[in-house]
Structure formats: C-alpha cells, structure tokens
Amino acid sequence: AQSVTQPDIHITVSEGASLELRCNYSYGATPYLFWYVQSPGQGLQLLLKYFSGDTLVQGIKGFEAEFKRSQSSFNLRKPSVHWSDAAEYFCAVGPSGGYNKLIFGAGTRLAVHP
Amino acid sequence: NAGVTQTPKFQVLKTGQSMTLQCAQDMNHNSMYWYRQDPGMGLRLIYYSASEGTTDKGEVPNGYNVSRLNKREFSLRLESAAPSQTSVYFCASSDQGISGNTIYFGEGSWLTVV
Numbered sequence: 138a139q140s141v142t143q144p145d146i147h148i149t150v151s152e153g154a155s156l157e158l159r160c161n162y163s164y165g166a167t168p169y170l171f172w173y174v175q176s177p178g179q180g181l182q183l184l185l186k187y188f189s190g191d192t193l194v195q196g197i198k199g200f201e202a203e204f205k206r207s208q209s210s211f212n213l214r215k216p217s218v219h220w221s222d223a224a225e226y227f228c229a230v231g232p233s234g235g236y237n238k239l240i241f242g243a244g245t246r247l248a249v250h251p
Numbered sequence: 252n253a254g255v256t257q258t259p260k261f262q263v264l265k266t267g268q269s270m271t272l273q274c275a276q277d278m279n280h281n282s283m284y285w286y287r288q289d290p291g292m293g294l295r296l297i298y299y300s301a302s303e304g305t306t307d308k309g310e311v312p313n314g315y316n317v318s319r320l321n322k323r324e325f326s327l328r329l330e331s332a333a334p335s336q337t338s339v340y341f342c343a344s345s346d347q348g349i350s351g352n353t354i355y356f357g358e359g360s361w362l363t364v365v
Contacts, residue, residue, distance in 0.1 A: 169349050182356075183354075188350060227293055233348065233350050235282065235347060236282065236352075237301070237307070241295075242293050243292055243293045
C-alpha cells in the first residue's frame, strides 16, 4: 500500500539549532515528493518538491531536502532554525498524473524555543 | 492576489443540520479539491474536480456532495452533519498534472458538529 510516514509527531528545537524532519514513503512507482508547511490558522504552503535530477533540493525559507531512493526517504533539513519556523510540516508523495493522488503524512509539529 | 478563498472560516453546526462550504480561486486553474484535516492524519481528499463540469470521489467522500459551479467555484455540501465531520476543511486548486504545476491551498474552514 502507498503511504507516507513521518515518525516524529512533535519536535522541539532551540532557535539557531539545526533541524531534520524525517519522511519515509512506500510507493510503487517513481514518486514525486513534496514538503509543505502550515502555520497556525493558515493553509499549506509549498516548501520544496522533488521530481527528478539532483537529489538535494533547495526550497524556500532556507530549507532543503534530500531524496534517498535506497532508504525511501525524503528528509527535510534547515541549518539554523528561526522562531518563525514554528509550524506543522507535512511530507507528501504522488504520481505525475495529478494532485488528486497526493498522499500526505500525518505531519510533524515543530516548536522553537528562544 | 486572493488565490484560493473559502468561506466560512468558522462554523458550528448541530447534528443533522446542513451547510455548504464555498470556495473560489482566481488563478484560472482547471482542477479544484476539497480536503479534510484531522489530528494525526494529515490531509485526506474528499472530492476533486479535474475540470469544469466534472467531479470525482476522493478517499473520504461519504457524507459529502460537491458542485463545480463554474471554473472558479467549487462548493462542498454536508447534507446532514454528523459529529464525525468535525474537522478542518481545505479547498485547493491547481492546473492538471503535478509536473510543472503547484497546488495552492485556501486558509481552511473550521467546522464543529455538536
């Protein structure tokens, strides 16, 4: 079955510390991979996406993610977290055909301590 | 730019009542979607419309109906609300196909059924 697993429900980091959010997927075909961020009371905003090519993808707000096919992972990283990064982060996987087949993980809620 | 606009933002319903969530997009997108978001479950697709005049069921369509009124508008109706439909609802839009396109989300509608 196709699925996305985000093993960490909650993560707390100190401002200025590095961050890694984990995402593992199970998908039959070559996946399209996404990370979205949801600030409180807001809709989802695309951070970055991977379709093909370089497995290290740069996104907005200083985030990056690395696609590792052998590990079925697409972990999100940021070298230095800012207080404004506190939000919920969703990993998603889908086929090229359309967003109607997009599968979301359960999300990781990030808290940032000053 | 308004993007994807949904109304109302908050609603409390009694069990058995009906209501319609409205969604409009101003990006001339062909495809529109309704998702629900529940704690620990990420986003799940309720219905989508690949283009004006078409609608299809998503992962969790039971208890909902949709109408693609025109290219801009896609409404979600709860005919007889149940407590299990307490959730946050997101409308989204995109052009068809994932490659080269981005899905845009509205800010969400918080629905409580008592």
